[in-house]
Amino acid sequence: MSTGAIDSATDAGADATAIAAGIDDMYDAFLSADRARFDRHLHAEVTTWETHLPGPLRTRSELDAYRDGRDGSGARPELDRLAAEDKRIDVWGDTGLARYVLVAEPPGGPAQHSRVTDVLRRVGGDWLIVHHHSELLTGHG
Template sequence: MPSDVSRSSARPGGSATDLAAVWAVFTDMYEAYLAGDRARIDAHLDPEATVWDSATPQLLLGKPALDQVRAQRPAAERAGGGPVEAGLTAYDQVIDVFGELAVCRHWLRIDYRDRPSGLLRNTAVLRRAHGGWLITHLHEDGQAAD
């Protein structure tokens, strides 16, 4: 997964350290997803985060709502019998830092072993917490892959 932040934009500002730290939230979260490490994913989410998940129409309000959606996913998918991801590539990030808040926009390409790739357009709001960044809102938007 690319970890290069050189393409990041810091409009209206942001230190290289903050830009790298915000981007690291997403790269680590996607690595954790591929490893099946839900606790590591959840460590990047504010427990009260709101999520527009690409697989459900309603706004999810907090981790309990996210966990309900996770539990409702098809049993085959949860057991590893659904589409098998061959890799995730996050790229074209645009990050803005506003003091204790950051906004990160990026693309996520999902490569599957048995089907065409998918694309998600993501926008997230993060807050600085305990020396790191937590996602307080995430909006995933599915797009047609080229």
């Protein structure tokens, strides 16, 4: 009689694996300068809160405007490595929560570590980030 619970746990495990793979693909896309692939992981109404941003960006269009200005000025970060480590992912139906440490290694510089929380929604079978919060950790690395 516990088949439903087992199926539900199996589904949540498969969903968590899919979310983890999506996060890894997103950061690989950043390293490859493939903005279109990166953006496939973001919901149109994604909120983006990061330590280095000029305030919370409340939609993808606000994020796009920020990135266009940054990239146009030549300030896009150059990194040798960008990886999500120590992932913890929970799934409840069509909602996912991912927490991890993002490690960014610039060429010839020390690695930076950020504590990240992503909230995701399943939309049309795809897991999309609806809220991204990243805080730079000081004194780490």
